[in-house]
Structure formats: C-alpha cells, structure tokens
Amino acid sequence: MSWKLFNLLLEASLMTIFVSTISILIGLVLAILLSAANLSGIRPLQWFSKFFISFFRGTPLLVQLLLLYNLLPVIGVQIPSLVTAIIGLSICTAAYQAENLRGGFEGVPTGLVESADMAGFTPVQTFFHIRVPIALRLTLPALINEAILILKASSLVSVVGLIELTRMAQNLVASTFMPLEIYASAGLIYLVINLVVATAGRQLERRLPGVGSK
Amino acid sequence: MGFDFDVILSKQDQLISGIAMTIFVWVVGTLLAALIGFIVATARRYGGVLVDKALTVPIEVIRGTPFLVQLFLLYFGGPYIGLSLDALPAGLLALSVYGAAYFAEIFRAGYQSVPPGHVEAAECLGFTRIQIIRNILLPEMALLVIPPSVNMAIILLKETALLSLITVPEMTMTASAIGSQEYAFVEAMVLIALVYWVLVELAGLLGRFAEKKLSRYRLAKA
Numbered sequence: 001m002s003w004k005l006f007n008l009l010l011e012a013s014l015m016t017i018f019v020s021t022i023s024i025l026i027g028l029v030l031a032i033l034l035s036a037a038n039l040s041g042i043r044p045l046q047w048f049s050k051f052f053i054s055f056f057r058g059t060p061l062l063v064q065l066l067l068l069y070n071l072l073p074v075i076g077v078q079i080p081s082l083v084t085a086i087i088g089l090s091i092c093t094a095a096y097q098a099e100n101l102r103g104g105f106e107g108v109p110t111g112l113v114e115s116a117d118m119a120g121f122t123p124v125q126t127f128f129h130i131r132v133p134i135a136l137r138l139t140l141p142a143l144i145n146e147a148i149l150i151l152k153a154s155s156l157v158s159v160v161g162l163i164e165l166t167r168m169a170q171n172l173v174a175s176t177f178m179p180l181e182i183y184a185s186a187g188l189i190y191l192v193i194n195l196v197v198a199t200a201g202r203q204l205e206r207r208l209p210g211v212g213s214k
Numbered sequence: 215m216g217f218d219f220d221v222i223l224s225k226q227d228q229l230i231s232g233i234a235m236t237i238f239v240w241v242v243g244t245l246l247a248a249l250i251g252f253i254v255a256t257a258r259r260y261g262g263v264l265v266d267k268a269l270t271v272p273i274e275v276i277r278g279t280p281f282l283v284q285l286f287l288l289y290f291g292g293p294y295i296g297l298s299l300d301a302l303p304a305g306l307l308a309l310s311v312y313g314a315a316y317f318a319e320i321f322r323a324g325y326q327s328v329p330p331g332h333v334e335a336a337e338c339l340g341f342t343r344i345q346i347i348r349n350i351l352l353p354e355m356a357l358l359v360i361p362p363s364v365n366m367a368i369i370l371l372k373e374t375a376l377l378s379l380i381t382v383p384e385m386t387m388t389a390s391a392i393g394s395q396e397y398a399f400v401e402a403m404v405l406i407a408l409v410y411w412v413l414v415e416l417a418g419l420l421g422r423f424a425e426k427k428l429s430r431y432r433l434a435k436a
Contacts, residue, residue: 058414059407060375063386067403070393074400148278155280159379166282173290180291187279187287194278 001181005172009182012168013189019164020154023086024147027093032132034098035105039127049098056095062156064092069160085157085164093150100142104135137208144201148194155190165189221396222389222405232388233409239302239374239384240413243309244367250310251317258318259325260343269318276315281373284308289380305377313370320362324355357428364421368414375410385409 034052037045056064065088072084108131116126136143158167169186173179222229254273258266276284288297289304299307328351336346378387385406393402 054415055407055411058411060372060386060410062375062378063403063407063410066386066390067400067407070399070403152278152280155282156376158282166280166286169283170286173286179286180294183283183287183291187275187283190280190283191275191278 001178001185005176005178005182006185008172009165009168009185009189012163013165013193015162015164016151016154016166016190017193019082019085019089019157019162020147020151023089023093023154024150026086026090027097027146027150028143030090030094031097031101034094035101035135036127038098038102039105039131053095053098056092057099061088061092061153062159064088065156065160081157081161084160085154085162088160089150089154089157092153093146096146096149097143100139100146101135103142104137104139105131107138108134137210140205140208141201144197144204147197147201151194151197152190217401218398219401219405221398222392222401225392225396228388228392229385229405232383232385232406235382235388236371236374236384236386237413239306239309239377239382240367240371243306243374244313244370246306246310247313247366247370248317248363250314251319252321254314254318255321255325256347258322273315273318276312277319281308281312282376282379284312285376285380301377301380301382305374305380305382309370309373309377312373313366316366316369317363320359320366321355323362324359325351327358328354357425360421360425360428364417364424367421368417371413371417372410 034049037049040046065085068088069081069084072079112130112134113126116130121129154164155166157164158170161167163171165186169182172182176182254269258269261269285305285308288308289299289301292299292304332350332354333346336350341349374384375386377384378390381387389402389406390399393399396402
C-alpha cells in the first residue's frame with residue numbers, strides 16, 4: 001500500500017477526531033443538563049431524563065443514526081451529513097455520559113452541598129459551582145473511557161455519508177481492491193488515536209487535584 | 215406527512231425472522247465470546263509470563279479499534295488470505311472475537327478478586343487445577359463477573375446491528391429493506407429501535423435476577 005493511500009486515511013482521521021471531539025463536548029453539556037433535570041425534583045423533567053437515558057443507551061447507535069438520517073428530511077430539515085453525524089453522536093453519548101455522571105453526583109459530599117446552601121447559594125449556583133465540578137472530577141476516568149468509545153463509535157457515521165476514516169477506507173477499498181491493507185491501516189490509526197487519548201487521560205487524572213476524603 | 219406503521223406490520227413474517235436472527239446471532243455470539251474470553255483469561259493466568267504478554271497485544275488491538283473496521287477487515291479482507299466466509303459465519307466470528315477480548319478482561323478481574331488463600335488452601339488439600347477452577351475460582355468470582363458480563367452482553371446485542379452492513383439478514387437489515395421498499399423507513403427504524411430497547415431491558419432484568427440468586431455466594435468481608 002502506498003504512502004499516498006495512507007495519507008488519505010490520515011487526512012480522513014482528522015474528520016474522525018473533529019466529529020468525535022465536538023460530539024463528546026456537546027454530549028457532556030447535554031449530559032449535565034440531563035443530570036440537572038434528574039436532580040431538579042420536578043417529576044416530568046425526571047421522567048424525560050430517565051426515558052432519554054434509557055432509550056439511547058438501549059438502542060444501537062447504527063439504528064439511531066439511520067433513524068435520524070431518514071427522519072430529518074421527512075420532517076423538512078435539510079442539513080449536511082456532518083451536522084447529522086454530530087447530532088446523532090452527541091445525543092447518544094449524552095445518554096451514556098449522563099449515566100456516568102449519575103454516579104459522580106452521588107459521590108458529591110453532602111456536607112459541601114449543605115455548606116453551599118448555608119452560604120446562601122441558590123440551588124442553581126450550588127449545582128454549577130459545587131456539584132458539577134466535583135461530579136466531573138469524580139467521573140473523569142469514565143469520561144475518558146467514553147471519549148474512546150465515541151472515537152470508535154464514530155466509525156458508524158460512515159453510513160450517513162460523512163467521509164471520515166472508515167468511510168475513506170471503504171472508498172479506497174472500492175477503488176483499489178486492497179481491503180486487508182486498508183482496513184488494517186485504518187484500524188492502526190484508530191488504535192494510535194485511542195492510545196494517545198488514554199495516555200493523555202491518565203496524565204490529566206494524575207495532574208488534577210483529587211476530591212479529598214468523603 | 216404522516217407515519218404509517220401498518221405497512222411495516224403487514225410484513226411481520228420478514229420482521230419476525232429478522233428479530234429471530236438478531237437473537238440467534240446475539241446469544242450464540244455472546245456465549246462464544248464468553249467461552250473464548252474465559253479460555254484466554256485462564257491461559258493468561260496459568261500459561262506463564264510469555265503467554266500472558268503475547269495475549270495482551272491482540273486484546274488491546276481488538277479493544278482499541280472499532281468493531282465495524284474489524285468486521286470489514288474480516289469479511290472483505292479475509293478472502294485475500296484464504297478466509298472466505300459467508301456473511302453469517304463472518305459476523306458470528308467477528309462478534310465472538312470482539313466480545314472475547316472484553317470478556318477476557320472481565321474474567322481476569324474475576325480471577326484476581328479471589329483471595330489467594332482460598333486457592334492455596336485448595337492446593338494444600340490436593341485439589342487439581344481443574345478442580346480449583348471449577349470449585350473455588352468460578353463460584354467465588356461469579357457474583358463479581360455477572361454485572362460486567364450482562365453489560366457486555368447488552369453491548370454485543372447493540373453491535374449485532376452492524377452485521378446488517380455485511381448483509382447478515384438480522385433485524386436492522388430486514389427493517390431497512392422493508393422500510394425502503396415501502397417508503398416507510400422511519401417507521402421501520404422506530405419499530406426495531408423499540409425491539410432492541412425491550413431486549414436490552416430484558417437482558418438487564420435477567421442479569422439483576424441472576425445477581426440476586428447468586429448473592430448467597432457473596433464472600434464474607436475478611
């Protein structure tokens with residue numbers, strides 16, 4: 001396999017990294033909102049949050065993407081496949097991240113929340129200034145794990161026509177008939193990206209201060 | 215615009231065979247994955263340092279790459295190295311190997327959770343290695359291994375949807391075909407999303423039930 005082909009794969013992997021990063025960040029924001037809904041004590045919001053998390057964790061991402069990709073034109077929304085891919089991945093990872101965060105929010109020491117109340121924080125202030133930072137720190141390993149899962153899951157957005165690493169590999173296979181070399185190279189690139197993310201994650205965990213004893 | 219579920223439901227024979235195929239691939243794939251994973255974990259425990267190190271590489275490679283790429287590599291690349299498989303066996307093989315890498319880690323953690331004293335005691339009593347695995351290690355790690363195993367089974371169920379991309383006639387492929395023929399793609403996808411959801415919830419329920427049943431094996435805190 002020539003360097004030219006490998007370079008094309010490398011270029012496409014930038015799209016994989018871009019889509020994954022954006023989706024993880026949007027997913028994180030959505031997950032925090034879902035957690036807020038869950039902690040709000042308002043029944044309908046809690047139901048929505050539970051339903052959302054259960055549904056998107058309970059169905060395959062491929063089915064979600066196919067559904068989204070075909071639903072949008074039917075309801076009159078015309079957007080590029082890049083946006084469809086990001087919406088699909090973000091919604092899916094939001095459900096998983098919200099589930100991860102649930103454990104983090106349970107780990108927030110009650111004393112800190114009570115102190116914030118005493119200090120006159122409104123519930124919203126307590127949520128964003130006390131609960132969220134601590135929950136995020138506690139679930140950092142899970143977040144890094146989720147980032148790796150999404151990097152791998154982003155291979156599925158190839159079915160909605162976005163030219164990322166897997167789709168580029170498919171296209172190259174179709175024109176060169178070298179599936180072994182090309183898919184193995186694509187796999188290698190995914191592996192390297194994931195190793196980098198895992199290593200960076202471990203470094204980040206070590207550098208950041210922990211959340212004292214409970 | 216309107217949604218019409220009747221046209222989809224009128225194809226229920228096809229749908230049911232798709233659902234049956236999904237369940238078949240899922241159950242067989244998960245069992246094979248658990249079996250291979252168990253063998254790998256056992257080989258790593260008893261096979262010496264070299265085997266342990268040698269098995270780490272494929273496990274990390276499988277866990278670090280997307281299932282879709284593995285599937286395509288096997289199905290489209292396999293014939294070039296004399297491994298021509300039909301869609302179904304290729305899908306089953308890919309699913310089992312993929313799952314096995316994760317199950318190997320689950321069983322490794324399980325093995326590590328058993329107090330060494332119990333194994334040493336059994337050795338002193340003259341238990342053979344097989345007896346130790348069957349009578350000491352497996353029952354003691356069962357409770358710890360069940361939740362991640364159920365989780366993995368659920369992940370594998372969702373991964374079976376990818377087999378549609380190599381033309382295994384499971385429910386995602388069946389529903390896509392019906393949906394395109396009948397111009398009711400969205401309805402078809404909603405319907406099978408619900409089926410997946412029910413299957414996932416059922417698997418979770420079954421897992422919690424098994425956990426409860428096995429809780430009598432819980433180790434007393436030393």
